Amino acid sequence: MRAFTYERASSVEAAANAASSNRQSKFIAGGTNLLDLMKLEIETPTHLIDVNGLGLDTIEPTAEGGLRIGALVRNTDLAAHETVRRDYGLLSRALVAGASGQLRNVATTAGNLLQRTRCPYFYDTNQPCNKRQPGSGCSAIGGFSRQHAVVGVSDACIATHPSDMAIAMRALDAVVETVKPDGSHHAIPIADFHRLPGETPHIETVLEQGELITAVVLPPPVGGRQIYRKVRDRASYAFAIVSVGAVIQLDGTGRVAVGGVAHKPWRVEGADAELSRGARSAASALFADARPTEQNRFKIDLVERTLGAVIAEARG
Amino acid sequence: MNHTTKVSFTVNGASRDLDLDNRTTLLDALREHLHLTGTKKGCDHGQCGACTVMVDGRRVNSCLTLAVMHEGDRIATIEGLGEPGNLHPMQAAFVKHDGFQCGYCTPGQICSSVAVLEEIRANIPSHVTGDLTTQTQITEAEIRERMSGNLCRCGAYSNIVDAIVEVAGTKA
Numbered sequence: 001m002r003a004f005t006y007e008r009a010s011s012v013e014a015a016a017n018a019a020s021s022n023r024q025s026k027f028i029a030g031g032t033n034l035l036d037l038m039k040l041e042i043e044t045p046t047h048l049i050d051v052n053g054l055g056l057d058t059i060e061p062t063a064e065g066g067l068r069i070g071a072l073v074r075n076t077d078l079a080a081h082e083t084v085r086r087d088y089g090l091l092s093r094a095l096v097a098g099a100s101g102q103l104r105n106v107a108t109t110a111g112n113l114l115q116r117t118r119c120p121y122f123y124d125t126n127q128p129c130n131k132r133q134p135g136s137g138c139s140a141i142g143g144f145s146r147q148h149a150v151v152g153v154s155d156a157c158i159a160t161h162p163s164d165m166a167i168a169m170r171a172l173d174a175v176v177e178t179v180k181p182d183g184s185h186h187a188i189p190i191a192d193f194h195r196l197p198g199e200t201p202h203i204e205t206v207l208e209q210g211e212l213i214t215a216v217v218l219p220p221p222v223g224g225r226q227i228y229r230k231v232r233d234r235a236s237y238a239f240a241i242v243s244v245g246a247v248i249q250l251d252g253t254g255r256v257a258v259g260g261v262a263h264k265p266w267r268v269e270g271a272d273a274e275l276s277r278g279a280r281s282a283a284s285a286l287f288a289d290a291r292p293t294e295q296n297r298f299k300i301d302l303v304e305r306t307l308g309a310v311i312a313e314a315r316g
Numbered sequence: 317m318n319h320t321t322k323v324s325f326t327v328n329g330a331s332r333d334l335d336l337d338n339r340t341t342l343l344d345a346l347r348e349h350l351h352l353t354g355t356k357k358g359c360d361h362g363q364c365g366a367c368t369v370m371v372d373g374r375r376v377n378s379c380l381t382l383a384v385m386h387e388g389d390r391i392a393t394i395e396g397l398g399e400p401g402n403l404h405p406m407q408a409a410f411v412k413h414d415g416f417q418c419g420y421c422t423p424g425q426i427c428s429s430v431a432v433l434e435e436i437r438a439n440i441p442s443h444v445t446g447d448l449t450t451q452t453q454i455t456e457a458e459i460r461e462r463m464s465g466n467l468c469r470c471g472a473y474s475n476i477v478d479a480i481v482e483v484a485g486t487k488a
């Protein structure tokens with residue numbers, strides 16, 4: 001790990017300011033992704049701004065009937081929160097499908113959204129990777145790509161976003177609240193928060209340098225059967241090959257977001273509209289523009305079948 | 317450029333004041349600076365659970381957190397849980413059920429086991445929890461799922477589960 005200076009931020013504004021004055025600084029929350037990558041020198045910040053003491057760790061109802069989740073709320077506390085498990089079961093389920101008990105005790109709402117890809121070439125500093133080293137090439141294209149993205153890909157990168165929580169947030173139409181270094185407040189719909197790789201796969205979200213996430217807001221509950229189904233190589237403690245997060249209403253309508261298939265949580269309006277016609281119709285809409293590799297083509301069928309199982313479970 | 321920071325926390329009840337290179341993980345602070353070598357370094361990347369300790373009563377991987385982030389925290393390690401002659405019930409159950417072979421993963425397994433039973437009692441849900449709106453029960457499936465962050469290269473898993481089930485049964 002490279003040496004770095006360290007400060008405990010005293011306020012949201014001070015944190016954002018400190019981060020904008022040093023472009024090589026990073027916020028640290030739980031540290032479970034950042035420190036992992038710093039040990040491998042994939043991330044090399046020269047300054048860390050600890051945001052754990054900012055009091056952003058509460059869950060409060062909003063005036064609109066939704067829920068404001070502080071950026072520093074731990075994954076365990078969010079999954080166990082009474083309102084979340086009752087009204088946003090999809091979110092609880094997605095959270096407990098991810099990582100381990102030890103990691104969830106530390107991992108935060110903001111850090112989870114911002115965790116980086118698990119593409120093995122991104123982790124292997126001896127291999128070209130456009131995300132780690134812009135312009136160096138993509139080792140996954142033409143390499144081992146079984147776990148990579150099948151839709152929204154580019155010629156520069158076919159990595160997936162690994163978060164389970166983000167799939168639930170996408171299906172529930174969460175909004176990410178931020179503060180920029182100039183003190184201005186912003187609300188970013190989760191649909192616009194993560195970017196597709198395009199020609200700049202190293203830029204993963206719309207956040208600016210120094211922009212601090214303060215909370216994630218959920219709209220009022222939408223009811224329905226809320227199901228998160230994760231398919232992985234082991235029964236527990238493994239990242240998704242694919243995952244399906246869905247809210248299905250009694251009349252068969254609903255919404256669906258899919259993980260393990262794209263650079264961001266994958267949701268397509270047209271697929272929501274097809275849900276009541278069944279998994280095949282919805283999956284065709286989800287993957288209309290898919291560009292799988294020979295090795296990951298199976299994900300398209302796997303999502304269709306997983307969605308089929310989810311719909312069957314919702315009908316109970 | 318100051319690459320060191322002062323930090324104070326308690327470990328197993330005793331206060332500790334350290335002046336550390338910012339890069340020092342909590343795991344390295346415990347092992348290399350405080351010479352508490354019960355906590356083990358397996359992967360150093362959050363994947364194996366050998367480094368599991370308790371911070372303010374919650375289990376964490378000490379390899380993926382910086383020591384300087386723990387100002388004022390209460391840290392508890394396997395040494396604080398019990399000692400030869402005065403074993404914690406979970407330590408005694410691991411011995412009784414042969415819940416280990418080489419023993420390298422064992423401190424992490426035991427810290428995690430104690431925490432798992434507390435997490436179930438505190439009604440924190442897991443991936444195998446049925447109804448999210450009722451009290452979670454202590455079952456073998458719950459224990460197995462919640463222990464998945466602790467790997468055992470010797471494959472002592474079934475004996476580890478037996479040990480935890482016994483402690484859960486005698487205390488529940």
Ligand SMILES: Cc1cc2nc3c(=O)[nH]c(=O)nc-3n(C[C@H](O)[C@H](O)[C@H](O)COP(=O)(O)OP(=O)(O)OC[C@H]3O[C@@H](n4cnc5c(N)ncnc54)[C@H](O)[C@@H]3O)c2cc1C
Pocket residue numbers: 026027028029030031032033034035036051071072097098099100103106107108109110111112113114115162163164165211212213214237238239240361362363
């Ligand atoms: C072995 C292992 C298995 C895992 N398995 C899964 C899994 O199955 N599913 C899954 O979803 N995840 C999994 N994870 C990933 C885990 O969920 C993430 O590491 C965690 O959520 C990151 O949160 P954190 O608070 O620790 O983030 P940090 O590591 O502290 O930060 C991550 C990034 O977010 C930035 N950041 C943090 N807070 C803010 C803020 N408030 N504003 C702006 N930027 C901020 C940091 O600068 C950093 O760039 C696994 C991790 C490990 C190590």
Ligand code: SF4
Pocket residue numbers: 117119120121122128129130131132137138139140141148156157158159201
């Ligand atoms: S898929 Fe993306 S992250 Fe993986 S090697 Fe290619 S550029 Fe890097």
Ligand code: FES
Pocket residue numbers: 356357358359360361362363364365366367368377378379380
């Ligand atoms: S050494 Fe920390 S999880 Fe492996």
Ligand code: FES
Pocket residue numbers: 415416417418419420421422467468469470471472
């Ligand atoms: S007893 Fe050897 S690794 Fe678990």
